Amino acid sequence: MKAAYFNAYGGTEKVEIGEQPKPKVLAGQLRIKMQAASVNPIDWKTLNGDLKALIKPPFPIRLGSDGAGIVESIGENAGESIGENVTNFKIGDEVYFRCHKMDTGTFAEYFCVPAELVAHKPKNMSFIDAASIPLVGLTVLQSLKEKAGMTAGSKVLIHAGAGGVGTFAIQYAKACGAYVATTASKKRKTLLTKLGADEIIDYHNQAVENVLSDFDIVLDTLGESVHKASYKTLKQGGVLVSVLGIPDNETVADYDANFIVKLVARLHNRKMHRQAAKYGAKYKHHLMYANGAQLVEITKLIEAKKIVAIIDSTFPLDQVQAAFARSITGRSQGKIIITMNE
Template sequence: MKAFTLNRYGKNEKLQLTEVAEPVVKENDVLVEVHAAGLNLLDSKIKTGEFKLILPYKLPLVLGHDVAGIVIKVGSKVTKFKVGDEIYSRPSDFRIGTFAEFIAIDEKDVAHKPKNLSMEEAASIPLVALTVWQALVEKAKPKKGQKVFIQAGSGGVGTIAIQLAKHLGATVATTASEQSFDLLKSLGADVLIDYKKQDFEDVLKDYDLVLNSQDKTTLEKSLRITKPNGKVISISGPPTPDFAKAIQAPWFVKIILSLISSGIRKTAKKLNVDYSFLFMRAEGKQLQEITKLIESGVIKPVVDKVFPFDQTNDALSYVESGRSKGKVVINVK
């Protein structure tokens, strides 16, 4: 089968379109014919080697964390899916590889595709929606009327986070450039801050929850605009010792992450803010709950561009440029 592989880490490395063996289907797996695959900054971070510590992949590696497609074979112990089912998924770490014609995925990481979405729209959803679900529903549990600040509202995570936070009854603030304001208002954002002209720290105060997706400076400001006993959940780091423990990382990784995050953890403690790092995990059951919200119109995908499969490198460069509004997808079939 054709697949885009990463042969060595590096910022300027390109993925190589190559012929690789079709995946082996284990007893709990479904074999999926890939119709579309979503791209994420995580793909870029793995490509550069930035995540080698917490995701020590062996190269060559087929990248890709989001998929929509059709089940063409099932393992002997699969019970929830049959051949011909339309599905979408964020495969588990160490089993990624959606930039390919086929992928084998454990059925526990798979959900039926929302009936009202195209394959391209469905492929844009899993990683970002699971990130947001695990941040808001699982970890933060915002109450009705609480104030939530979502950074970079027009990004892949931001567009979904605004919609889910509004559904949960929160008042939502976000940052974006002015040309994205109409889109973000339509998704439910209440407070819009033009990051080119305003500093959110001058506008926001006493927020219950911040979803941080930006750099360290933005994270430090986020801690300062959060009320005492409020929460800051970061999906862009720095990872904490608690996270290292959760993924059962080796002892030296725990020490490194402890050192990397010590400054932020001290600042958070001083301000009496609960800081945590979230690295989303694959979870088919949660994706099935998200499907219900999509089919009922609560969450709508925001797809910026769809690239053909042979332009996967161009699609990844576009994601890295930071210009995309919502998600970028490749059409594989």
């Protein structure tokens, strides 16, 4: 089967598109005939070698972290009940999923994934639209709901509202009854207003700390450069959840990281917590994880028309290099998609 992979860490020139063995479906797995998958910065960060300290699988490393497709084969036991909110699957079902963090490769004609990580594709979405959702959707649900404790009425600042995470986060927070402010360029205003943002801060001309105050939560998709200004927008006890930089100590402990990496993470996290405390706020880091039951929650919001897909551009499988180049610009609006069924 055709797949995107790499045999050495480096830039987009290291991406290869070629024949790879069709994966064998194991017990508890579904083999998906992939229709579309989304580009996430983690894909080209993995290619660069940025994640080597945490994950270092053998070459060739296949690319692609989420996607949508059709169930083509079911491993023994995969159809049995696997938990609340996780429905059973049959051959021909249209599904979407985020793969396990240790097992990438959705930029391919076929991909095998544990059934508990999969959900039925929203009925009102195409494969391209559905493929745009899993990684960013789960990131947002876990960051805002699980980590930050967002509830109806929470005041939430979402950085980079026009990005893949941001466009989903604005809609999700509004669907949960939050008040939403977001940072974006002026040209994104029409879209972000349509998605429900209550306040849009043109980050080229305005400083968030001069405009916002008494917020409950900041979702940081930009990194340490925005932390100090963000803390000034929070009320006492407010939470900044960052999805960038070094993961928290518990997350690092989950990986096969060496002593040095664990020590660096500990020191970094101590520094982050101290800085937050200076402003009377809390710092949390989140590294998203795959979860089929949470995807079912997201499906319900999509089918209730509370969340739509925002697609920046689509590229066929043999143009993964060009798709990565677009993502690396940091200027995409919504999601970049790889299509497998041209």
